[in-house]
Amino acid sequence: MNVIQSIAALKASLQEALAQQDWEAMGELDRRCRALVAEAAVGDASGDPALREQLEELSRLYVVLQQAARTERDRVASELTRLNQSKQVNQAYRSLE
Template identity: 35%
Template sequence: MGAALKRIEETREALVDALAERDWEAIGKLDLACRACVDEVIRETTDDEPELRSNLEELLGVYRQLIETAVGERQAIVDEMSQIQRAKSAAKVYHLFG
C-alpha cells in the first residue's frame, strides 16, 4: 500500500507543478497516471485508512484547483474570441463605408 500512496503523492505534487506552469499536456498525462494509481489503491486492502483519506483529500483539492483554473482559462479564450469577432465586424463595417 505504501508504494501506491507514494505514487499518488508524487503525482499530486507533479500536478501542482504542472498547473503552476499551465502545462496542459503534462496535466493530461499526469491525470491518466493518477487515475491508474487511485484504481490500484482502491483494489488493494488498506491498513492505513487515515493516511489514504488524507492523501485522497489533498488530491481532490488539486483537482478542484485544476477545474477552477481550466474554467478560468476557457472563459478567457471565449472573451478573446468575442473581441476578435467584434473587431472583424467593425472592420467589415469600416470597409463598407470606407
C-alpha cells in the same frame, strides 16, 4: 514506488503544471492520476490512513484545478469573443471603403 508515493508524486507534478499553466501536462497527469486512483481503490492498501490522506489532498487539489480550468476557459472564451468582434468591425470597415 508504492501507490501512496505515486499519488504524492503525481500531486506534486499537478501542482507544478498548474503553477506553469501547462494545460497539456495537466491533461496527461489527469489520465495517469485516474488510473492510479482506480488502482488504489482495488489494492490492498485501500483502508490505509496514509492513502486516505493522500487521496483527500488530491481531491482538494482537483477543486483548485477545476477552478483554474474554468477561469482559463472563461478567459479564452472572452478572448475569442473579442477577436470575433474585431473581425466583424474590420469587415464592416472594409465594406465602407
